[in-house]
Each structure stands twice: as structure tokens, then as C-alpha cells.
Amino acid sequence: MEIQLNGKTLHTQCKTLFQLKHNQNCSENTVIILNGFQISSDMPLHENDQLFFISKDHMPSEEYLEDMMAARHTPGVHSKLKQGKVAIAGLGGLGSAIAIMLARIGVGQLLLVDFDTVEPSNLNRQSYYLSHLGMKKVDAMKHQLANINPFIQVETVYTKVSSENVCPLFKEYDVICEAFDDPKAKAMLVNTALEKLTDIKIVASSGMAGYFSSNAIITTRKFSRLFLCGDMQNESKQGSGLMAPRVQICAGHQANMTLRLLLGITEA
Amino acid sequence: MIINGETVTLTTTCSLGQFVDKRKYRRDRIAVELNGQILSKDNYDSTTLRDDDIIEIVQFIGGG
Numbered sequence: 281m282e283i284q285l286n287g288k289t290l291h292t293q294c295k296t297l298f299q300l301k302h303n304q305n306c307s308e309n310t311v312i313i314l315n316g317f318q319i320s321s322d323m324p325l326h327e328n329d330q331l332f333f334i335s336k337d338h339m340p341s342e343e344y345l346e347d348m349m350a351a352r353h354t355p356g357v358h359s360k361l362k363q364g365k366v367a368i369a370g371l372g373g374l375g376s377a378i379a380i381m382l383a384r385i386g387v388g389q390l391l392l393v394d395f396d397t398v399e400p401s402n403l404n405r406q407s408y409y410l411s412h413l414g415m416k417k418v419d420a421m422k423h424q425l426a427n428i429n430p431f432i433q434v435e436t437v438y439t440k441v442s443s444e445n446v447c448p449l450f451k452e453y454d455v456i457c458e459a460f461d462d463p464k465a466k467a468m469l470v471n472t473a474l475e476k477l478t479d480i481k482i483v484a485s486s487g488m489a490g491y492f493s494s495n496a497i498i499t500t501r502k503f504s505r506l507f508l509c510g511d512m513q514n515e516s517k518q519g520s521g522l523m524a525p526r527v528q529i530c531a532g533h534q535a536n537m538t539l540r541l542l543l544g545i546t547e548a
Numbered sequence: 549m550i551i552n553g554e555t556v557t558l559t560t561t562c563s564l565g566q567f568v569d570k571r572k573y574r575r576d577r578i579a580v581e582l583n584g585q586i587l588s589k590d591n592y593d594s595t596t597l598r599d600d601d602i603i604e605i606v607q608f609i610g611g612g
Contacts, residue, residue, distance in 0.1 A: 464576050487609050508606060
């Protein structure tokens with residue numbers, strides 16, 4: 281039968297996983313991933329199975345690395361995400377976490393837009409290191425993404441988003457993740473992009489400060505092309521700061537809604 | 549009309565601009581969808597609310 285092994289077509293007489301593992305001289309220290317799911321017991325092979333044998337002992341060659349990184353993606357999903365174009369507006373607590381998640385799932389083209397540099401008070405919730413202090417956030421994030429997934433395209437623009445540059449910045453993209461801090465900037469981006477870019481979808485955020493219940497943060501489809509994540513009531517203010525857990529929960533909502541939109545699902 | 553999923557009855561003619569001001573929305577922090585289309589801020593005051601309108605108003609709060 282014909283299967284895909286580590287991203288390449290293979291003709292085999294083997295009837296089961298373990299026969300093939302033995303046949304390929306794989307060590308005991310091999311992770312087996314069959315059709316996107318890690319397997320530890322033997323089972324029959326079927327025509328067109330997507331199978332990965334990943335050795336934990338050594339770094340795979342570049343030829344195999346991309347396919348191996350994609351091994352945990354559900355078959356059919358990765359190819360759609362690879363075509364996806366997503367812009368992330370703001371690289372603070374939300375945007376830095378969203379960028380890393382979208383890179384991990386293999387969204388093919390990311391645009392990072394931010395006007396700020398990394399400073400010490402960012403580290404309580406934003407995905408940067410001490411070694412990034414003083415760097416532009418767009419550069420610090422591009423560097424991290426290159427170390428997480430080198431097989432995606434990452435564009436960066438070091439600028440403040442305004443009603444004048446929304447169109448040129450975002451017109452080529454499928455989805456904008458709004459990840460600003462300032463509520464006026466959030467409203468400006470949502471209004472301008474929905475008015476001027478007729479196909480774009482926006483996944484925005486509102487309300488994730490403090491340590492209120494995780495379960496208050498939800499995703500809703502507010503407008504035909506606006507999806508909103510947050511608890512809608514807990515703003516950051518004196519006495520109620522932004523903290524890593526709820527900011528990342530909200531970022532997770534935004535990243536998952538973006539993933540769903542790239543797969544053609546418009547239900548929140 | 550239906551505003552944010554709630555049926556609202558107005559006794560006098562009212563523009564969208566007057567409505568959001570009366571409800572204490574902050575114009576620089578909101579976005580409004582009228583019958584499935586984003587409504588430009590420039591048109592808030594010239595848009596008269598009608599009985600069969602479906603309106604969604606989002607007011608953003610800070611943090612990110």
C-alpha cells in the first residue's frame with residue numbers, strides 16, 4: 281500500500297505500525313504520530329495514512345523538519361493555515377502571545393505592527409525576555425518566531441497604526457487581530473478597517489484585566505465581520521492591572537477565533 | 549428597533565448620534581453596525597433610527 285511517511289510517499293508491504301517501525305530501523309526512542317495523533321500501541325496501517333516517525337535522539341535534517349513540525353496538525357488543516365494571511369496590530373500582552381500561537385500552528389504569512397520597544401514592566405505579561413529590553417517589539421518578536429517556526433513568512437512594520445495607514449498596512453490580509461491597549465485605538469482600527477476594507481475580518485479584544493474568573497472571558501460575533509474576545513467589563517486601571525493569565529486567556533480566544541476563520545468557520 | 553439584542557421603543561424621532569449620547573456611550577470608543585453594515589462616525593448624526601432597524605453598538609475598554 282501507499283502511505284505518507286515523514287512527509288514523503290512510501291510504498292510498503294508492512295501491515296502494521298510496528299512492522300513498519302522495525303522495517304525502518306527506528307530506535308525505541310521514536311515518537312509515532314499517525315494522522316495528527318500520537319500513538320503508543322500497534323495498529324493496522326491503511327492506504328494514504330499520514331505517518332511520522334520522529335527520533336528524539338537527534339535533530340532532523342531541514343528537508344524533514346517542516347513536515348515533522350506539522351505532524352501534530354490534523355491532516356488537511358495545515359495546508360489551509362499555510363495559505364492564511366493574518367495581521368497582528370499591537371505586540372503587547374495580547375499580540376505577543378497571539379503571534380507565537382499563530383506561528384506554532386503554521387499560519388503562512390504574519391504581519392506584526394507595533395510602535396513600541398520592550399521595557400521592564402512589559403515582562404509581567406508579554407512574551408519577551410530580559411535580553412530583549414530596549415529592542416523594538418517587532419524585532420524581538422520576529423526573532424522569537426524564527427526560532428519557533430522558520431517555515432512561515434513574517435513581515436514587520438515599526439509604526440503607530442492610524443486611520444491614514446490602516447488601508448495600506450492591512451489590505452492584503454484575511455484577518456486582523458486587534459491587540460492594542462488603548463480603547464480609542466481599538467475603536468479607530470475597527471471602524472476604519474470595517475469601513476474601508478470590504479472583505480477583512482477583525483478579531484478584537486475588550487476586557488481582560490485583573491484576576492477575575494477565567495470563565496468570564498468569551499468570544500462573541502458582534503458584527504458580521506467583527507469578533508470580540510474578552511469579559512467586556514474589566515478594563516485596566518489603577519488597582520486593576522493587566523496580568524499574564526487573563527491576558528493570555530484572551531489572546532488564546534483571539535488566536536482560536538482566527539484559526540477558525542482561516543478554516544472557514546464564522547461561528548464564535 | 550432592536551439594539552444590542554434588546555427591543556427598544558422610542559417615542560420621539562432620534563438620530564443614532566443622539567441615541568448614543570443619551571445612553572452615555574463615548575463616541576471615540578465605539579463602533580456601530582446598522583442592519584449588518586458598519587456605520588461611519590461621520591453619519592451618526594444624520595442617521596435617523598427607524599422601527600425596523602437592527603443596531604449593534606460595541607464600546608471598547610482598555611487593556612491588551
